[in-house]
Amino acid sequence: MTYEHMREVTLGLRPLSRLASPREVVRQFTPNWFAATMGTGILAIALAQFETSVPALHGVAEGLWMFNIGLFALFSCLYAARWIFFFDGARRIFGHSVVSMFFGCIPMGLATIVNGFLIFGLSRFGPVAVDIAWTLWWIDVALAAVCGVAIPFLMFTRQTHAIDQMTAVWLLPVVAAEVVAVSGGLLAPHLADGHAQLVMLTLSYVLWALSVPVAMSILVVLLLRMALHNLPHANMAASSWLALGPIGTGALGLMTLGGAAPAILAANGLERFGAFADGLGLFGGLLLWGYGLWWFALALIVTLRYLRDGLPFNIGWWGYTFPIGVYAVATLKLGTMLPIGAIYGFGTLLVAALGLLWLIVGARTVGGAWRGDLFVAPCLKSE
Template sequence: MKRKSFPDIIKNFAPSWFSVTMGTGITGILIYTTPYQFHGCHTLGKIFFALNCILFISFFVISVIRYTVFPYTINLLLCHPGQSMFIGTMPMGLATIVNSVVFMFPKEQYHWAPNLAFVLYFIDVAFMLFSVLVVPFFKLAIQKHSMETMYTTWLLPIVPAVVTAATGSVVASVLEYERAKLVLILSYLIWGLGFPLSMCIIAFYYSKTVIYKLPPPELLISVFLPLGPLGQGSFGILNMGITSTKLFNATGKEFVPVDMISKVAEAGGTLMGLVIWGFGIFWLSMAVACVIYGLAHNEVKFNIGWWGLTFPLGVFISSTNTLATLLQNRGFKIFGAVLTISLTILWFYCMFFTLRGIYTTKMFVAPCLTPQSFPTDNNVDQEPQPEPKPGTDEMEVLERELESAE
């Protein structure tokens, strides 16, 4: 296969590449904050953080160049029913950097860290609002979708709200009272913006999968995506309750004009976090089983979508570790450690094949730039050509061939 030129690489640089920063960022955070500390874990975590910053800045600059030099790709991206979903990966990638600043640079030693985290948080909120509000509008008004072609990628524009809310709870824990109160209230609102809708999409996807079976091999890994809003939703509501209590105890002031609100937030958050975590266990079990089944029955090649496995698993581990600390439960602690090791191995696996794909330039493919994606005289609202159903029965194919032969 002929290697792509540099302009072609820029033009085909899809937003799904930000999923690499999501996986790298969460892996570094988990190594740095693992309950079982080992010699060098903080150093290794900061190496991942530095790599994540380099990747995010590089991807952001390349994206700016892409939409500046090839401005028509913006409309094609937003109108594409598949690629537009990955716009949400950018705010989620930035969220891992914000969290890393708070965790890896304690405010007692690095006085600039809280201010940097505060500024980056609101930049992330702006990116998140574009993803959560603009992309669903295009989905509702312009794009063409069907239940048959619905996949868990529908979650990607919505999950940034859940991730940003959880990030806000982390940032608020290192801010002074007034700014912490602002960020925490905003985080609860943002959590409500994203989590309920994520649950609707998960329920819809479960029904669709039961009816139409598993997604095709190239999208098989996407069955792990619902673990993202479940893991981060659990972590977010847990940590917002914890931060509320810390904020109240540190200032001696009432957080809002309701008695005991901080204790209610922590107790209610703990119970809700446990329930959501339990749902996550079900989905983790089903996803693992489905992927093993799919790998055994299909040839599945590595693609950029495999990075979509790292972040959902990572945020679920964050929730597990938080429950281990909050409930002082060794079972959660051990389970989180086992998953962290698995995630680290998975990260190295994905990075190896990604670097190989970068070298060959095979991974620089933007589906929204395929010929059928370009606008025609009938505008973008034209009906798309019907696609073959995944898993079509062989007898039906044979019957159609016989009919055409007659």
């Protein structure tokens, strides 16, 4: 073993050895890290779907949810510290054409925590879990709405974009609204007041509409970009799966809102529309799910192509997890609504793949964070 190799191994054993100073963790911290909370949160939600068939998984899922709360709190503190202590560097994100897109990861990560309060919190904390979820949901609505409007505005006014440089990360800020819409569909039936339920249901449909049509428009442009300019650089390989996110969430949103709508509408004198909402949830969700199969197959083939040529690890690998996870949950939901075992079985396979992927990406993230490799803010490269 050469001296240089021994030195490299020794440095690798020391925390943050690749950084000039521990302060760089804060100075280089970006919203990209919240993608880890999205992936962890959706895995917890996906595993919870097997509570009846595999009860032991519920405890694992609840543990992941609690871990995700801690992770989200840690990342929030680190990112807030960056704005406090490195304000001039932090504000550069608004002009960066890629990193700014990851602002959408913050409300999406928070949405998985909101859902967890309904899935796990009710049995552990009682009715107060609904109150916490209600408060966090309204905060999430505000965050998602701001991301969905402000980031595209910055794209139009302050940033420089080119069609050949476009990737699916354009979806991140606009998809947040539909993720929050799914949370609203889960939360609304738990509210005590019938009118409050209707307000939340209505707003959730509006949030869905604020997101899904815009996301579908972006996918059209993305398809054109891929045909004209081929695949993005290997550093952006994970973005190949991001298209599955708005499709899976859009399907899950229609099915979740459609399931909640009949009782809520009936309680507010609108029972004549309940059957329509329920049917729209099933068939709209089915059509979006089918559309997602095309993107799933394409993303799988593209990933195999990247693997053949070499696939460098970066924090963007978390982009594999949430889209697969939300599509898996939508598949399981569809499998419970339609008596077709193959659909539910496919969803089960997707959750298993998600669990394995989470372990791989999580382990590599811990290693990269320990060394300091992953704390890189592209918007500071000009310094």
